[in-house]
Amino acid sequence: MTYKSSIxxxxxxYSAYLDNKRDIYVYLPPSYTCEKTKRYxxxxxxDGQNIFHPAFxxxxxxxxxxxxxxxxxxxxxxxxxxxxPNMGQERSNEYxxxxxxxxxxxxxxxxxxxxxxxxxxxxxxxxxxxxxxFRTKTSPEHTALLGSSRGGQVTYxxxxxxxxxxxxxxxxxPYFYCVDPMSSEEIRLYHxxxxxxxxxxxxxxxxxxxxxxxxxxxxxxxxxxxxxxGYEADTQLIYFNAPGAAHVEIDWAVRLSSPLIHFFGSKGKxxxxxxxGCEEVGIVGPTSxxxxxxxxxxxxxxxxxxxxxxxxxxxxxxxxxxxxxxPKKEGITSVTVKYEDLEAMTEIHxxxxxxxxxxxxxxxxVPTNTPVDMKLYAWFPLIHDxxxxxYYNQLQVPLHAEFIYQxxxxxxxxxxxxxxxxxxxxxxxxxxATIEIYVExxxxxxxxKN
Numbered sequence: 001m002t003y004k005s006s007i008x009x010x011x012x013x014y015s016a017y018l019d020n021k022r023d024i025y026v027y028l029p030p031s032y033t034c035e036k037t038k039r040y041x042x043x044x045x046x047d048g049q050n051i052f053h054p055a056f057x058x059x060x061x062x063x064x065x066x067x068x069x070x071x072x073x074x075x076x077x078x079x080x081x082x083x084x085p086n087m088g089q090e091r092s093n094e095y096x097x098x099x100x101x102x103x104x105x106x107x108x109x110x111x112x113x114x115x116x117x118x119x120x121x122x123x124x125x126x127x128x129x130x131x132x133x134f135r136t137k138t139s140p141e142h143t144a145l146l147g148s149s150r151g152g153q154v155t156y157x158x159x160x161x162x163x164x165x166x167x168x169x170x171x172x173x174p175y176f177y178c179v180d181p182m183s184s185e186e187i188r189l190y191h192x193x194x195x196x197x198x199x200x201x202x203x204x205x206x207x208x209x210x211x212x213x214x215x216x217x218x219x220x221x222x223x224x225x226x227x228x229x230g231y232e233a234d235t236q237l238i239y240f241n242a243p244g245a246a247h248v249e250i251d252w253a254v255r256l257s258s259p260l261i262h263f264f265g266s267k268g269k270x271x272x273x274x275x276x277g278c279e280e281v282g283i284v285g286p287t288s289x290x291x292x293x294x295x296x297x298x299x300x301x302x303x304x305x306x307x308x309x310x311x312x313x314x315x316x317x318x319x320x321x322x323x324x325x326x327p328k329k330e331g332i333t334s335v336t337v338k339y340e341d342l343e344a345m346t347e348i349h350x351x352x353x354x355x356x357x358x359x360x361x362x363x364x365x366v367p368t369n370t371p372v373d374m375k376l377y378a379w380f381p382l383i384h385d386x387x388x389x390x391y392y393n394q395l396q397v398p399l400h401a402e403f404i405y406q407x408x409x410x411x412x413x414x415x416x417x418x419x420x421x422x423x424x425x426x427x428x429x430x431x432x433a434t435i436e437i438y439v440e441x442x443x444x445x446x447x448x449k450n
Contacts, residue, residue, distance in 0.1 A: 029078035041142035046151035048083025059249035076265030099191035140167030207245025233305035268298035285354030416443035
């Protein structure tokens with residue numbers, strides 16, 4: 001007989017700490033109903049309303065499908081997954097801790113921090129209930145916490161504050177800084193922990209196409225702070241910069257198997273190594289770093305935080321063990337990275353100078369049926385020019401920043417092509433540029449809510 005997993009819904013779960021109610025979702029693995037004495041590790045996930053089901057934007061993490069597949073393929077052990085939905089407009093409050101270094105009064109939205117209360121809600125109310133009702137393994141070694149965006153921020157704060165509860169942390173596309181897309185002002189939103197905590201596994205990732213919402217320099221800086229505390233790079237603490245991935249559930253779902261295997265499985269043997277990164281670096285200009293990606297047999301990918309590099313012409317360039325490029329003089333040289341019997345190579349062109357920012361001018365032409373007082377956005381607000389029936393703006397964009405974006409209206413209507421399909425654009429900040437977009441049609445985003 002083949003047994004199947006199941007998803008239970010616990011309706012209207014009340015929190016005395018937060019004085020609100022929400023449904024809780026519980027995934028039970030295939031053997032749970034038949035092996036009556038077996039106990040299981042538990043993964044707790046924030047934003048639980050979209051880990052099994054579609055979110056407001058129509059996307060889901062499909063956690064149940066990924067866990068089922070990895071269990072079936074013997075790549076991870078069976079686990080229980082608990083999804084804790086957010087409370088909509090309370091999400092920013094509940095996911096924000098009032099700790100030293102967290103400059104929440106300067107965030108892009110007004111925040112009344114309830115992170116400490118949310119932490120107590122999870123540990124003293126949700127976990128107490130789950131452990132009393134289901135057959136769980138309750139030690140930190142068998143208890144993991146995962147969240148993305150602000151959920152990554154709160155996972156970081158809860159996990160490092162309570163390592164006696166959570167021994168494994170997955171910090172996905174973490175919202176560690178609020179960056180104003182127009183002014184490039186950076187607001188710090190995380191606390192620095194001064195001592196190493198007894199965490200057995202840490203996973204930190206981001207996508208290269210998250211623009212200024214989640215930037216590699218910020219995520220990597222926090223990762224390096226943890227390495228400096230003594231967490232072992234590439235074994236205990238694993239980092240991944242996913243090429244081309246945006247800040248959206250569909251891309252988080254694609255790489256979910258890696259933290260699951262890091263926590264509850266074995267990543268097998270490395271089978272491929274690639275070297276991703278900028279092809280040009282300035283002697284004067286922003287710091288650049290290579291992204292050596294290791295691909296394993298068992299659906300697992302990671303960026304090597306520390307690697308062995310060989311530079312063909314060391315008079316032109318050096319590469320530090322953490323992938324940072326140190327340009328010396330103008331020229332072109334090859335760089336090779338090695339891992340066991342694997343290697344990958346790229347060419348780097350060193351120039352005299354690069355700018356920190358490039359100038360982007362965007363002009364958007366809209367259909368005649370666009371309401372005259374409607375506000376439009378790319379990843380930044382656009383200014384209306386009624387005389388030309390266009391919208392425009394100019395901003396300074398960090399060099400190499402990568403964006404996947406839509407032209408959208410304040411009322412939730414988005415750009416569509418002639419076939420009625422929504423349109424996405426991609427932009428990489430390599431040089432000063434003007435982007436001109438002609439919106440053919442508008443369409444209702446059915447998943448949009450106000």
